[in-house]
Amino acid sequence: MTSTDTDVEQPLLVSDNDGVRTLTLNRPAARNAVNLDMSKAIDAALTEFDDRRDLTVAVLAANGPTFCAGMDLKAFLRGERPLTPRRGFAGIAQEPPRKPIIAAVDGPAVAGGFEIVLACDMIVAAENAFFALPEVKRGLVAAGGGLLRLPGRLPYHVAMELSLTGKQISARDAERLGLVNKVVAPGTAVATALELAAEIAACGPLAVAATKQILQDSPGWPAEEAFERQAELTTPVRSSADAKEGALAFTEKRAPVWTGS
Structure with missing residues (x-):
């Protein structure tokens, strides 16, 4: 997906089709870093998604070459915290939606961006995607759910190594270890995720x-x-x-x- 002049100021784009809601992070110039406006928009979109009887599954995608670089540090330094009272960081980390959500990752998903992905139920990743929790390199702790979820998605020692070193894991290695459902060609993650979503939306x-x-x-x-x-x-x-x-x-x-x- 690509942004246009009409949607550039919206931090999140939302569309619905045949039981599938697509949410697209839309701050490509900032590598889709999460600020408070984006967090509020995601929270509201997921809450409506859960309430709508005509929607069964969601796909979370992003515009631009980076899926998400994590928290917007410039906003953080201004005193902003990208948390919502109900769902926490990015409007999803603390309380993901009740219904299934698929991450369509094209490009890097690091720090809070990886934690957003881990809050999803399935992951489709492009070959150029990679994941990392580099917080320890900055003297911080990945407190947006990454440390809580990663040990349940990867072998214990792998999760420990990635978390304690901040190392990257490629899409292919993530697939081999069972973290990623599908690895696809760059630029096709959203289309593949929508195909998977359509299979789910066909069910009750x-x-x-x-x-x-x-x-x-x-x-x-x-x-x-x-x-x-x-x-x-x-x-x-x-x-x-x-x-x-x-x-x-x-x-x-x-x-x-x-x-x-």
Whole structure:
């Protein structure tokens, strides 16, 4: 995606199509560094995304050659903190959306930019992408969720090395270690992510959201409570109009028409 004269002042571009919301970071001249305006815009877009019955999955992309360079340090030095009360850094790190979100990474995602990516559920990365948490090199700590999420996405010793040295990891190495879903040619990450999003959007939206929540939350559930807690999430889905529509569409050999109810 590219910016235009009409959207250059908007820190985030939002578009919806066939159940998919696309959010595009739009501060290319600043390497998409996150300031407070961008954080507020992301928070608002994700909140609306979760509330909309007609939207099932989101794609997070960026304009320009850098996906995101992290926090806007110039704004930071002016006393600005790019946090929102509900979702924290970048309007996503502390509380990602309830529904699935795919990061489409074309170019570097470093510091807070990597933490934004880690807040997403799937990652499509271009071959020219790389990831890093270089905060320790600046005497800082990656407190935007990177240290909390990375050990669950990479082997412990790899996560420790990257976090303690600030080293970069390439898209190919990230794919080999299971951090990235797909590696694609430069300039095609968004298109590939949208293809993946379309596959998800074709599924029942209530089932998709419940499935994400179970996968995300169940590792922290006590074993003896796991099926009971799962039932709390699956029972409303099983009794929904969409569940009936899914079964009817299957018997009638047609595509289901989801209503999110």
